[in-house]
Amino acid sequence: MADYPVELVRQRYLFDGTPVTIRPIRAEDAAMEQDFVQHLSADSRYKRFMSTLKELPPGKLKYLTEIDYVRHLALVAIIEQEGRQVEIGVARYVAGPSGDDCEFAIAIDDAWQGSGVAGILMLSLIDAARARGMRKMEAFILASNDKMIKFARQLGFEVRRDADDPGMMHAVRSL
DSSP: OOOOOOOGOHHHHHHOOOOOEEEEOOOOGHHHHHHHHSSOOOOHHHHSSSSOSOOHHHHHHHHHHHHHSSSSSEEEEEEEEEEEEEEEEEEEEETTTTSEEEEEEEEEEEGGSSSSSHHHHHHHHHHHHHHHHHHEEEEEEEEEOOHHHHHHHHOOOOEETTTTTTTTTEEEEEO
């Protein structure tokens, strides 16, 4: 496992001026990640995980928090709320077999959608992926997820219906 990439830790501000810390996830963030997923609406969980899970099973939670920071990188957005750190978003990529392409996923707490945190996370993730040798980023998006399709297009992804599954869209961007 690579050393924790402190160079990816950033302080940013949301549209309303709220300070947010963007940083790579750590294994010790497992409880915070679980809280984040449990706090998502059923619709948001379905759009992110394409299943109706209510919480992350132990193996999935470990997979999402114990990462190598090169082939698998997750950036979390954290705010201070009532004296504790609260995760309001996460964006991640996982490299494909070739090692120079990756698939991304993003989830934003329902209360923070439209705050600017998704753009901050994705631009940071794209930069980090490029710096780690990724040449292409892609995602599979539910065809009914209009907000995500629009967001991907705004980030420069080419979005088309998936030839193998008409219920999915395929977003691709060269890095």
